[in-house]
Amino acid sequence: MPAAMRLVTVGSVALDTLSTPHGKRVRIIGGAATHASVAASFFVDRPGIVGVVGSDFPAAYRRLLLSRGVDLEGLSVAEGKTFHWKGSYEGDMGVARTLSTELGVFASFDPQVPLAWRKAPFLFLANIEPGIQERVLDQMTRPRFSLLDTMNLWIATRRQALLKVIRRVDAVVLNDQEIRQLTGEHSLIKAAMACLRLGPKLVFLKRGEHGASLVGAREFFHLPAFPTAAVLDPTGAGDSFAGGLMGWLAGKGKTEPKDLRAAMAAGVVLSSFQVEGFSLERTLRLKPAQISARLKTLRAMTRF
Numbered sequence: 001m002p003a004a005m006r007l008v009t010v011g012s013v014a015l016d017t018l019s020t021p022h023g024k025r026v027r028i029i030g031g032a033a034t035h036a037s038v039a040a041s042f043f044v045d046r047p048g049i050v051g052v053v054g055s056d057f058p059a060a061y062r063r064l065l066l067s068r069g070v071d072l073e074g075l076s077v078a079e080g081k082t083f084h085w086k087g088s089y090e091g092d093m094g095v096a097r098t099l100s101t102e103l104g105v106f107a108s109f110d111p112q113v114p115l116a117w118r119k120a121p122f123l124f125l126a127n128i129e130p131g132i133q134e135r136v137l138d139q140m141t142r143p144r145f146s147l148l149d150t151m152n153l154w155i156a157t158r159r160q161a162l163l164k165v166i167r168r169v170d171a172v173v174l175n176d177q178e179i180r181q182l183t184g185e186h187s188l189i190k191a192a193m194a195c196l197r198l199g200p201k202l203v204f205l206k207r208g209e210h211g212a213s214l215v216g217a218r219e220f221f222h223l224p225a226f227p228t229a230a231v232l233d234p235t236g237a238g239d240s241f242a243g244g245l246m247g248w249l250a251g252k253g254k255t256e257p258k259d260l261r262a263a264m265a266a267g268v269v270l271s272s273f274q275v276e277g278f279s280l281e282r283t284l285r286l287k288p289a290q291i292s293a294r295l296k297t298l299r300a301m302t303r304f
């Protein structure tokens with residue numbers, strides 16, 4: 001019998017068309033749940049994805065996810081087109097510009113969490129329409145730790161639905177722009193405090209090349225980004241940060257403050273590899289020893 005499911009992730013499973021100053025890719029594998037689950041797979045066995053793809057989703061991409069041990073029992077296939085995101089990055093690639101978002105089969109998706117997954121202790125509501133996130137949360141039996149991600153599109157167009165689900169999770173993960181847009185506060189610390197008043201106990205702030213911070217009512221922790229000079233495509237950096245973090249916690253089965261800090265380091269390291277290739281090109285070649293080596297360097301870099 002397979003071991004019990006420990007980490008469930010709902011979010012987009014996508015085809016991405018991307019351009020960065022370093023190249024272009026058309027309809028390659030992407031999606032928030034994809035990048036998060038692959039990152040998590042380095043720390044926890046058989047992370048599960050709840051999502052939907054269309055009949056155009058290549059079998060080779062399915063095999064790719066399976067090769068990392070990602071459990072696809074919760075990934076349905078519907079008649080129609082896979083979610084397709086077109087994005088571009090310019091200059092320092094700090095900000096993704098969305099050229100188009102085609103929801104495809106996500107527009108009418110009614111998520112069904114496999115029965116055997118509903119008691120999973122860790123839940124990641126990765127980026128997707130907040131109503132879908134909430135329906136997945138509704139089907140879970142009290143996860144021990146739930147984390148929510150979102151993006152500017154949903155903050156602008158589905159604000160009330162988003163606030164409703166944010167109230168119910170333990171933690172959120174947002175970048176500078178998103179937290180400012182959500183709270184109306186410019187100072188990141190004020191914005192994080194305002195975010196805590198919306199319900200969650202913890203806020204993970206993604207700050208790109210400046211690293212990541214953790215803010216709680218009585219805690220603050222910051223890690224720099226792992227210094228990599230070889231950034232080719234930032235797509236999935238945020239998802240692999242959150243996926244690495246959740247995979248680490250789910251693998252250890254602990255959420256004490258020191259575990260949250262170690263989990264952030266795992267997220268920082270996974271996202272540093274993620275950006276060194278387009279889509280999953282770099283992350284799929286990753287060896288556990290390379291992760292350990294960067295964790296060790298990051299630890300040495302931040303000790304004083």
Ligand code: AMP
Nearest residue numbers: 012014030031085127235236237238239
């Ligand atoms: P990030 O970690 O922020 O770079 O996330 C990149 C991924 O988000 C891409 O692979 C996209 O497929 C996915 N994405 C883009 N827009 C949306 C959206 N509106 N909802 C869900 N996922 C999205």
